[in-house]
Amino acid sequence: MRLSARAVSGAVATGLATVLLATTASAAPGPGAPGLGDPYYPGAGNGGYDVAHYDIRVTYQPGTDRLAGTTTILATTTQQLSRFNLDFGLHVDSVRVNNVPARFAKDPDDFTELVVTPRQRLAKNQFMTVVVRYADTPSKITIDGYQAWKKTPTGALAVDQPTIAEWWYPSNDHPTDKATFDVSAEVPDDAVALSNGTLARKTKHRKGWTRWSWRSTSPQATYLAFLVVGDYEVLESQTPDGQPFITAYDPLLGDRLPAAKASIERSPEVVEFLEELLGPYPFEAQGGIATTGLGFALENQTRSVYDGGFFRAGTNMSVVVHENAHQWFGDSVALGAWSDIWLNEGFASYAEFLWSEHAGEGTADELAEYVYDSYPADDEFWQVLPGDPGPENQFHPAVYDRAALAVHALRKTVGDETFFALLRTWLEDKKGSHGTTAEFVALAERMSGQQLDGLFEEWLFTAGKPAQSPNGASTAARLAAVSEPASYAEIQLTHRQLAAGR
Structure with a gap:
């Protein structure tokens, strides 16, 4: 996702004329940037416009893995545009x-960049409608050596992180450009099509096919929009406060199916617990999907998707808590850049500690101490920096466990009253938007009245094992043996384990 050599040379050739014109007239319309400059994925997203809504309408044939669709994008320009890109x-x-029909072409240097040239140039702050028609076999598409679309025996899974949109709908693919979504998928009658938000309707327009239409009314990051197609048992009900609660289960889960249901069906209970700590649930619906062939769990907005491996030993409430905590940390408040991933994973992992304490299976102090002691000082774990792990270590255990220890150290430093007030304030101030590490640290210091640079530097940005545990005790001052909390076996089976090797 970068400028072609031809575009760069053209810019050099016309540079002098541009400088001269700028002294006498306003700048002429130019191309939107092909990326937003994310430190890990510079080509992710696009410049020049802001998306308000995606209407994704597809037909999918599981037998051939053929996807055909039309995506309508409602956006507003942020500059004068001669052309713009879609991912x-x-x-x-x-x-x-x-x-009006527009010219379009794939960037010769990056085929995931769709370069669109409208017939008429676009003014700044102009509303625009972009309609893209497409058809392809997603499982045949590899991007940067990676295949995110997952073909299954009965359908497919469009579920992944940090990107999945490129395999099924055109977008401005970066978490900082959120939008609302309508997703409508037509599939054979013997399959279901599941996505985010509420199920607006199911309709039939031709024999043998059913269209499932879903609506997400809260701002949503592009990678959190998902599509699951296949043979699933779908359960529809309501939460105690009246929200739609839709879950689905792959029959291929086999003997793991009861444990999956016993875990995921408790999601409203988990949400109620988290609301007491974090504030109101930020979305209009709840649910979850248990499947096979995924290899990880992902916090798709309103409806997380779980691999059946999480339930191989029985119920696993830790992973359900983790993914539901992401509805606040990661979904409602997105990361400002992919280098801020600890703001998602550290707080979701720490929510597991809080649930364990709530369930009487080990206090947060005990779990933090146990995790700290589980990794020897010479373990590679301590060399990964959760605050800036690099794209190659974005899903490393340290981004989950060490970041959770950083959160616990913050709690012990500022005290419970300030800590939980800080979380609620952060989530309320940033609701529906995104945040950065620097912004979170500044808020923590303002609300606590303490200088916290040293704490965050030690736990997030310094290689090596901190000299003191997150509870603030040196090794010599602690008990010689720390018993293993009952729930820690579950914590070790969160999606960082199954995602290894993705």
């Missing part, structure tokens, strides 16, 4: 901008 990997048939 997309499938074959495109046509593009229209404001109802």
